[in-house]
Amino acid sequence: MKMKRFFGKLVRVYNKIIHSNLFLQILSLILGIVVWFSIINVVNPQNETVVSVPVEINMEGSIPEHYGLSVLTTETEPLYATVRIAGSRTNIFAFNSSEIKAEVDLSSVTESGGYSLNINVTSTDDNLEIVSVEPSTVFLEFDRIITRSFDVNLNFEGEVADGYVMTESQVYPRTVDISGPQSVINNIKEVYIPVNISGKTEGVTATSDIIIVNEDGNLTDRTFLTISSENVSYSYNIYYRKTVPLTIDRRNNISGDESSYTTVEIIPETVTIGGTKSVLDEITEVKIETPIALESITGSSQSYVFNLPENENYVYLDNQEMTASVTVSFDSAVRTRIYTLSRSAIENFAFVNLPEGMTATIASSSIQIPIRSLSSYLNMLSSSDITGTIDFSQTNDSGQYLVNIQINEEMPYGVTQRIYVDVDLS
Template identity: 25%
Template sequence: MKVKQLLDKILENWQVKAVCFVISLFLYVIYQNQSVDKKVFSVPLTVESKNGYVSVEPHPKTIAVSARGKAEDLAQVRESDLRAYLDLSYVSQDGSYDFPVLVTLSDSASVLNPLEIKVTPEKVKLRVEEEITSYVDIVPLVMGKPANGYLYKSSTVKPAQIAISGPRSMIKNCKSLQTMPVSMSDASKDFSAKTKVEKKGMFIHHDDIDVNVDVQLEEITTQKQFEKVPVKILNLPDELEIRAMTSEITVTLAGTYNSLENFVPDETFVTADVSQVTEPGTYYIDLSYNIPKNFSMSEGFTKSIPVTFTLKPLTNPDEEKITIVESDSGQLEEKVEKRRKR
């Protein structure tokens, strides 16, 4: 009886009660929607692998993560509370796969009321390969122009090799790595420089070590022609003079560029010793060269020159010689003799 009375009570004016229920439900939904907010984060996307496989193509740097929840909860969430990644751990062979984008929350964000999380894109397609390690040569990269008169000769680097790791196909095709550029601009002697090893793309990795590059230079060796070099006559006899000779010659020297540029022959650079000449005439006189030790003369240099000698003219043709003599009568007299003086 009581149950029947309860049912009658419930059904009494049921139309009005139904309308009230619908209105209440509608008001509740409006309230819930007004109290829920949405926030979009740009989160860095990383790739993780624990099975020795790595990606061989670029992936999106960031993804969009939208979070829905109470406004007061969302206000406490920061981008740093979200971590987005692709997990390659289940891959067992090379190939292309669709990897779901996984998102985790920090401890501080995970204790909030449940948040509705949605990522865009939800999946990322990647081609993966087995990761291997190998040793490759380090090649020094030397750039610039040394000081005037010098040339680049060679360079060495220590250590000579480095371990690299990455996708198998890329590692097998990588035979060497260069150093970062080392400048030899205006250098005039051997030198050493500390630098790094280049980064070979985003998929090949190596330790960030310092390497030492030793650079060797050499001076430029060349030839230079010196024209109108004077010939200095040595030991000319007093009674002779030179009527005709080759007074200037051309000399070609070989040596380093800077030394030749700064060298100026002096008056004793080329000499001719005529001390053996005693009579007038034309003679071939050997030449002597005072060559600095760091130079050498090219073949075909002048070894001797013709020189014509004559007697010096008399400066006082008639010379008187006065002597005192005693005459037959016993008196002293002057005796004058005239003779030619050369």
């Protein structure tokens, strides 16, 4: 009996619901949604969308890489292609841009040059169709990348002030390494720094950017170049210039003056020096520091090679070897004659600086003195014209003492050997 009453109540509720307006509204909404999905998926299943995709240039393992080529590009931002895709509304709705890949087709690149290359677009979703790609091609240039070293030159423009000279130019680094496309590197003619020296009287130390020019004389495009040093240091000196004679002293260090019958030839005869004008105005010659010892010359002439003297006030501008050749020659009438002085003549030698209270006695029986002069003078010279002086300032013991030989006659001469005598001191 209870079960019958429950079902009767359930029937009354059901009849009430299906005959209400709310029920009819909900039912209409559900049927509308079902019909809408049916239209989307059956009546009009395809839809399209547009997406922007970055274009990849993958050189790794590519044909151009195999041929040693590199792509030349200055783009810092990636190239994008606009891709139109089609698919069901459901697939389009679920689409993610990472499922689309755009890549340049490099298969035709086998040598240097410019190429118009296709952009290949693929999708990992087989339910999507690639409708169009814009742009569909891209122009790229390829070349081999090489490195070469180039000297950095200083290109001087103009002339220094009158009376001055520019010298001793330097640049650091002396060379630069430049890497870039082979076609550009092989067309480089010169790397240099322009330096204007018009009217200058002083040197300069400075830095400057290098200039790179090609074989046509035009500036090289540096777009794809890598340069080891674009800024270099350079310096140069400017000196006041003066040409002066090169001289050397000659003397007989034993005794006599032989300058009147000797001649000296110096090669070069003059030297050009550089320095400040105020200093060079006071310089009238450059003298070789080592004088010629005439007593050491045994023949009619003797040649020497001397280093030029160093001086902190000037530099040599025209003598890179820093040497001079010197030849000393005697007059053809010059002769050497031996004069013998007896004991009695030697005993007349003068003594100087003899210690007080001491007596000097000549022990040598005779001495022979080689004297060089013009033959006309030697013919008039006798042993009686020769005197000597002995100096005891260096020692006060018996032994050999150097004799300073003099000739009483007014004549040019030279003693060619040092003369010693035995002296007893008591």
